[in-house]
Amino acid sequence: MALEHAILVSLLEKPGSGYELARRFERSIGYFWTATHQQIYRVLKRMEGDGWIDVREVPQQGRPDKKEYSVAAVGRAALSGWLHEPIEPESVRHDLAVKIRGAAFDDPAALIREVERHHQEHADRLAHYLAGELRDFTGPDAPRTPDAGRELQHAVLRGGIAYERMMLAWLDDVLATLHRLRP
Amino acid sequence: MALEHAILVSLLEKPGSGYELARRFERSIGYFWTATHQQIYRVLKRMEGDGWIDVREVPQQGRPDKKEYSVAAVGRAALSGWLHEPIEPESVRHDLAVKIRGAAFDDPAALIREVERHHQEHADRLAHYLAGELRDFTGPDAPRTPDAGRELQHAVLRGGIAYERMMLAWLDDVLATLHRLRP
DNA sequence: TCTTCCTATGCAACTCGTTGCATATACAAG
DNA sequence: CTTGTATATGCAACGAGTTGCATAGGAAGA
Numbered sequence: 001m002a003l004e005h006a007i008l009v010s011l012l013e014k015p016g017s018g019y020e021l022a023r024r025f026e027r028s029i030g031y032f033w034t035a036t037h038q039q040i041y042r043v044l045k046r047m048e049g050d051g052w053i054d055v056r057e058v059p060q061q062g063r064p065d066k067k068e069y070s071v072a073a074v075g076r077a078a079l080s081g082w083l084h085e086p087i088e089p090e091s092v093r094h095d096l097a098v099k100i101r102g103a104a105f106d107d108p109a110a111l112i113r114e115v116e117r118h119h120q121e122h123a124d125r126l127a128h129y130l131a132g133e134l135r136d137f138t139g140p141d142a143p144r145t146p147d148a149g150r151e152l153q154h155a156v157l158r159g160g161i162a163y164e165r166m167m168l169a170w171l172d173d174v175l176a177t178l179h180r181l182r183p
Numbered sequence: 184m185a186l187e188h189a190i191l192v193s194l195l196e197k198p199g200s201g202y203e204l205a206r207r208f209e210r211s212i213g214y215f216w217t218a219t220h221q222q223i224y225r226v227l228k229r230m231e232g233d234g235w236i237d238v239r240e241v242p243q244q245g246r247p248d249k250k251e252y253s254v255a256a257v258g259r260a261a262l263s264g265w266l267h268e269p270i271e272p273e274s275v276r277h278d279l280a281v282k283i284r285g286a287a288f289d290d291p292a293a294l295i296r297e298v299e300r301h302h303q304e305h306a307d308r309l310a311h312y313l314a315g316e317l318r319d320f321t322g323p324d325a326p327r328t329p330d331a332g333r334e335l336q337h338a339v340l341r342g343g344i345a346y347e348r349m350m351l352a353w354l355d356d357v358l359a360t361l362h363r364l365r366p
Numbered sequence: 367t368c369t370t371c372c373t374a375t376g377c378a379a380c381t382c383g384t385t386g387c388a389t390a391t392a393c394a395a396g
Numbered sequence: 397c398t399t400g401t402a403t404a405t406g407c408a409a410c411g412a413g414t415t416g417c418a419t420a421g422g423a424a425g426a
C-alpha cells in the first residue's frame with residue numbers, strides 16, 4: 001500500500017495538517033492518488049505511532065488549532081526503502097469499460113449520455129491540469145530556477161495531461177461506435 | 184461495486200465456471216478489471232444466493248467436475264438497472280507517480296531501472312493487445328459478420344491499446360527527464 | 367515413483383477503502 | 397439569531413480486496 005508513502009512525499013514537499021493533506025489529495029496529489037480525510041487521519045495516527053512523522057500543535061487565529069505533521073528520520077528511511085523496492089504496474093478498474101461491453105445486452109444508445117458525461121468530466125480535468133501547468137511550470141509567472149523536485153512534479157503532471165487527452169480521444173471513438181450501432 | 188456486474192457481462196458473453204471466469208479476468212476482462220479466483224468464487228456464491236445466476240454441475244473427463252454458471256432473469260435485470268445508473272469516472276492510483284515525485288528526496292537515477300521495467304511491461308501488454316486485435320477483429324481470420332457485441336468489445340480493446348501507447352510515450356518522457364537530472 | 371503442473375473449488379484472517387455520523391470554532395449572510 | 401460555509405479532527409461499521417493456506421483428481425516427465 002502506498003497511501004502512507006504518498007503522504008510522506010507530500011509532507012516532504014511541504015509539512016502540513018491532516019486537513020491540508022486532504023485538500024492536496026483533492027488537488028495535485030489526487031491526480032494520481034485519491035484519499036478521503038478519514039483515511040488520511042487514520043493513517044497519520046499510525047504513522048505517528050510508528051515514529052515516521054512528528055507532530056507540532058499550531059495555534060491559529062480565526063480558526064481551530066491544527067496539528068502540523070512533518071517527516072521524521074524514520075519516515076524518510078521508510079520512504080527511501082520503498083522507493084528502492086520494485087512495484088508492479090497498477091491494476092486497472094474501469095467501470096465504464098464494463099458498461100460498454102454490457103451495453104451489447106441492453107440498449108447501446110442509452111449509454112451515449114453516460115459516455116458524454118464522462119467526456120465532459122475528463123475535458124474539465126484536462127483544462128484544470130493545463131491551467132496548473134501554465135501557472136506552475138510553463139507560464140510567465142512560473143519559477144525559472146532549475147529544481148529537480150519541480151521537474152519531477154511537472155513530469156507527473158504531463159502524465160495526467162496525456163492520460164486525459166487519451167481518454168477524450170477514446171471516448172470520441174466510443175461515441176462514434178455507439179452512434180454507428182444505432183438503428 | 185462492479186465486480187458482480189463484470190461477472191454478469193462475462194457470463195452473458197459466455198457461461199462458464201468460476202475457474203474459467205478467473206482466467207478470463209487474467210485475459211480480456213482483466214484489461215480493465217482485475218479479480219482473483221478467491222474473490223470471484225465468493226461473489227459467485229452471493230450472486231447465486233441472490234438468484235442472479237443459475238448453476239449447472241458439469242462432469243468432465245480427465246479433469247475435476249465444474250459448476251457452470253449462467254445469468255438468470257434476475258441477474259439480467261440487475262445488470263440492466265446498473266447500466267442505467269450514472270457512475271463516477273474512476274479514481275486513479277499510480278504508485279509510480281508517487282515514486283517519481285518521491286525521487287526528488289532520494290536518488291532520481293535509482294528510479295531509471297524501475298521506470299524501464301514498467302516500460303517493458305507496458306510494451307508487452309501492448310503487443311499482447313495488438314495480437315488479440317489482429318486475431319479477433321482486424322485480421323484475415325476474424326469474423327466479418329456485423330455484431331454489436333463484437334463492435335463494443337473492439338472499442339474497449341482500442342481503449343486498452345490507446346492506454347498502453349500513452350503510457351509508453353509518457354514513460355519515455357519520464358526517462359528523458361530522469362536522464363536530464365543526472366549529474 | 368516422485369515431483370510438478372494444470373484444472374477446479376473453497377475457507378479464514380487481515381488490511382484497505384467507503385460511508386455515515388459527530389464534534390468544535392469562527393466568520394459571513396440573511 | 398439562525399443558517400450556511402469553511403476549517404479542523406475524529407469514531408464506528410461495513411464492504412471490498414489481498415494473502416496464505418487447503419483439498420483433490422489427473423496428466424506428463426524425470
